[in-house]
Amino acid sequence: MRSLILRRPLKQLLAAVALTTSTALALSACAAPSTPSGSAPASAGAKTEITLSMQNPDVKTADPATWAIVQAFEAANPDVTVTVSGEAVAEHLQKLSIAAQSDTLPDIFWVYKANAEEMLQAGKLLDLKPVLDELGITSELPTSTVENFTSDGKIYGVPYQELLTGLWVNKKILTDNGLQMPTTFDDLVNVAKTLHAKGITTISNGANQSAFSVWSFLVWLDRFGYEDKLSGLLDGSISYNNADFQRMYEHIAQLRDAGAFSSNVSTQTYQQAVSQFTNGKAAMLDAGVWASSAIQESKVAPNIGFWQGAQFSDGVGNQNIIMDVASAPLVVSAKSGADPTKLAAIKKFLAFYYGEKGQQILVDNGQPPVTNYQATVDETTQSVLKVALEAASAEGVSSPKSQPDLLVSTQVANAMYDSIYGVIQNQLEPKAALDLVQKALDENR
Amino acid sequence: MNWISSRPKILLMLAPAFILFTLFMTYPVGYSLAFSLTKFQGFGTPRWTGLDNYARILTDQFFWQALVNTAIILVVSLAVLIPGSFALALLLQRKIAGSGALKALVFGPAIIAPILVGLIWVFILDPKIGLLNRALAGLGVPAVTWIGGNTLTPYSVAIVFIWSSIGFAMTIFYAGLQTLPSDVMEASALDGATGWQQVRHVTIPMLRATFAIVTILLITNVFKIFELVYVLTGGGPVHRSETLVSYMYYVTFTNQQYGYGMALAVIITVLGALVSAGYLMLSSRKGDRR
Numbered sequence: 053m054r055s056l057i058l059r060r061p062l063k064q065l066l067a068a069v070a071l072t073t074s075t076a077l078a079l080s081a082c083a084a085p086s087t088p089s090g091s092a093p094a095s096a097g098a099k100t101e102i103t104l105s106m107q108n109p110d111v112k113t114a115d116p117a118t119w120a121i122v123q124a125f126e127a128a129n130p131d132v133t134v135t136v137s138g139e140a141v142a143e144h145l146q147k148l149s150i151a152a153q154s155d156t157l158p159d160i161f162w163v164y165k166a167n168a169e170e171m172l173q174a175g176k177l178l179d180l181k182p183v184l185d186e187l188g189i190t191s192e193l194p195t196s197t198v199e200n201f202t203s204d205g206k207i208y209g210v211p212y213q214e215l216l217t218g219l220w221v222n223k224k225i226l227t228d229n230g231l232q233m234p235t236t237f238d239d240l241v242n243v244a245k246t247l248h249a250k251g252i253t254t255i256s257n258g259a260n261q262s263a264f265s266v267w268s269f270l271v272w273l274d275r276f277g278y279e280d281k282l283s284g285l286l287d288g289s290i291s292y293n294n295a296d297f298q299r300m301y302e303h304i305a306q307l308r309d310a311g312a313f314s315s316n317v318s319t320q321t322y323q324q325a326v327s328q329f330t331n332g333k334a335a336m337l338d339a340g341v342w343a344s345s346a347i348q349e350s351k352v353a354p355n356i357g358f359w360q361g362a363q364f365s366d367g368v369g370n371q372n373i374i375m376d377v378a379s380a381p382l383v384v385s386a387k388s389g390a391d392p393t394k395l396a397a398i399k400k401f402l403a404f405y406y407g408e409k410g411q412q413i414l415v416d417n418g419q420p421p422v423t424n425y426q427a428t429v430d431e432t433t434q435s436v437l438k439v440a441l442e443a444a445s446a447e448g449v450s451s452p453k454s455q456p457d458l459l460v461s462t463q464v465a466n467a468m469y470d471s472i473y474g475v476i477q478n479q480l481e482p483k484a485a486l487d488l489v490q491k492a493l494d495e496n497r
Numbered sequence: 498m499n500w501i502s503s504r505p506k507i508l509l510m511l512a513p514a515f516i517l518f519t520l521f522m523t524y525p526v527g528y529s530l531a532f533s534l535t536k537f538q539g540f541g542t543p544r545w546t547g548l549d550n551y552a553r554i555l556t557d558q559f560f561w562q563a564l565v566n567t568a569i570i571l572v573v574s575l576a577v578l579i580p581g582s583f584a585l586a587l588l589l590q591r592k593i594a595g596s597g598a599l600k601a602l603v604f605g606p607a608i609i610a611p612i613l614v615g616l617i618w619v620f621i622l623d624p625k626i627g628l629l630n631r632a633l634a635g636l637g638v639p640a641v642t643w644i645g646g647n648t649l650t651p652y653s654v655a656i657v658f659i660w661s662s663i664g665f666a667m668t669i670f671y672a673g674l675q676t677l678p679s680d681v682m683e684a685s686a687l688d689g690a691t692g693w694q695q696v697r698h699v700t701i702p703m704l705r706a707t708f709a710i711v712t713i714l715l716i717t718n719v720f721k722i723f724e725l726v727y728v729l730t731g732g733g734p735v736h737r738s739e740t741l742v743s744y745m746y747y748v749t750f751t752n753q754q755y756g757y758g759m760a761l762a763v764i765i766t767v768l769g770a771l772v773s774a775g776y777l778m779l780s781s782r783k784g785d786r787r
Contacts, residue, residue, distance in 0.1 A: 261728075261731040263733065318646070461538070477733070477734040479734045
């Protein structure tokens with residue numbers, strides 16, 4: 053009897069083990085890293101693979117410039133395969149955090165400046181200075197960009213794309229309503245009041261899932277002395293709740309009270325804000341050059357203007373500025389830099405990206421060049437981008453060194469966005485908005 | 498039977514479950530607890546801060562706002578969903594024409610992913626482009642800020658949550674009703690009990706365990722609401738419509754405050770467990786008195 057009892061379960065146990073093993077093998081086969089579309093599979097020993105991890109879930113669609121550079125690079129360098137992956141920003145950073153702890157960072161990746169500096173201190177990033185000097189890239193980048201991505205004499209990053217931001221303007225809406233292109237803040241308030249009376253949104257913004265979409269107001273911070281105050285804000289010797297910023301936030305409230313924003317700014321996403329503008333339902337769009345392709349394809353393209361934003365009579369310092377700076381950096385992991393084969397492939401990629409071909413591909417895909425490259429812009433198919441580039445290079449216009457939110461930690465940057473949208477949405481008084489950012493600064497010290 | 502009753506074999510058979518539970522439950526919980534005592538921003542080295550993160554929760558206005566919102570959603574859901582789903586189950590238990598189709602219709606929302614539920618309702622509740630305000634405008638009613646304001650959003654989230662959960666709760670009640678012995682119901686009818694008296698004095702007491710299950714599931718699901726808020730308002734304006742979990746997500750992944758986010762996660766877990774345990778204690782005392 054005992055042997056019978058033993059034999060049947062043993063058989064079943066063995067069968068179960070066999071089934072489990074085969075299932076596990078099948079699952080592990082399914083879970084093996086897949087080759088991304090557009091990249092040829094690496095044949096053993098023939099190609100060097102480098103990984104590029106970006107902050108977009110679908111790089112091919114959401115970041116066509118980077119995708120096009122990768123495709124062109126692979127065509128020009130058949131011995132190197134670039135495996136592109138991407139997630140939304142929060143997931144991307146979470147993934148990088150885990151990878152940093154397990155020493156499995158991608159070869160090249162996008163990351164916020166504040167995170168990059170932490171990673172550099174932890175020895176996770178490659179000092180790119182020797183590489184960039186050797187490739188002649190350092191001299192091609194604007195000095196402010198190199199300074200911005202330098203820490204302790206090490207260059208830890210190269211600009212992913214240019215951050216040229218401002219307000220896209222549908223000039224037809226202005227002229228149809230008897231308005232001129234504004235220059236000062238008072239002009240803008242006047243535009244907002246006139247358009248609000250006719251049921252037209254002046255500035256299209258969307259806070260839902262895109263609290264960061266306050267680019268034109270970040271330039272306002274620079275028009276109220278942010279750059280000069282920054283070190284004091286960070287070391288605690290200057291409060292964010294200062295008289296200059298107080299005036300700035302009160303101006304946001306004035307603009308809100310003039311009816312400048314859409315009534316559903318809280319529930320509208322950034323993409324819906326873009327649609328509102330491209331459908332001719334808003335006079336201005338708070339965005340940057342990355343929106344040029346969408347605008348180019350829309351019916352408002354022939355009437356487009358690009359405005360650097362309002363100038364203030366009670367501002368601090370130079371008011372004739374436009375935000376034309378490097379965005380967050382692309383960095384290289386230290387581990388990849390220690391592998392001579394990988395490093396050679398990475399050098400090839402950087403040389404291509406920051407060379408003339410790579411920069412022209414950026415321009416062809418609606419992005420300004422990040423180096424001193426003089427781009428060729430097609431006046432017919434890229435009329436919208438051309439307008440923005442002209443605004444950036446207009447006589448007497450200068451740019452801050454960096455966008456304010458890129459110079460602080462993520463928590464402080466998010467508090468800045470909340471403070472601005474808080475006033476726009478009439479949820480925070482200017483003083484409460486300023487206190488919110490100050491609290492975040494204090495918690496980060 | 499001797500084959501499976503020996504201690505080493507029992508241990509061997511328990512081992513897979515034990516290992517999996519430790520790997521996927523105990524370890525992450527312990528890991529979160531440890532991180533909740535540090536300041537860690539995702540990169541670099543975590544810095545030990547003791548109970549600072551927990552102390553910070555006390556002064557975090559957005560956490561308290563999220564707690565109030567979660568409480569509002571919980572109370573509204575308990576008040577509407579439990580009686581509503583029970584009434585639906587009673588109704589569908591009757592042999593009425595089309596009850597099968599009705600059951601499928603009521604259960605339908607329960608099989609839609611919460612993120613899609615949010616997308617559907619944002620087109621209904623949006624103050625500017627939403628169907629509801631357009632319909633109200635046709636009746637001359639001024640636009641109402643159903644979502645995106647600082648008053649109605651948690652109530653709107655509760656309504657959407659009820660819409661998406663009522664079919665599931667109804668199904669549990671319906672299954673419970675099928676288990677009731679018909680002789681008890683017949684006896685009460687012979688004793689002259691009306692329909693309402695049968696429900697109040699026979700059905701509800703006999704379904705006490707089912708009510709407990711539905712309530713506990715409801716409480717835990719309310720404490721897990723994330724996608725609805727994420728899609729409807731993104732937690733805005735300025736975190737006024739956050740629930741506990743959506744705020745925890747924001748702090749941890751958007752703000753990259755992993756230590757503080759883990760402290761919030763611990764508090765949310767404890768709160769969820771306390772509310773559930775509190776309900777179970779209350780309901781068992783009530784049962785004992787009977």
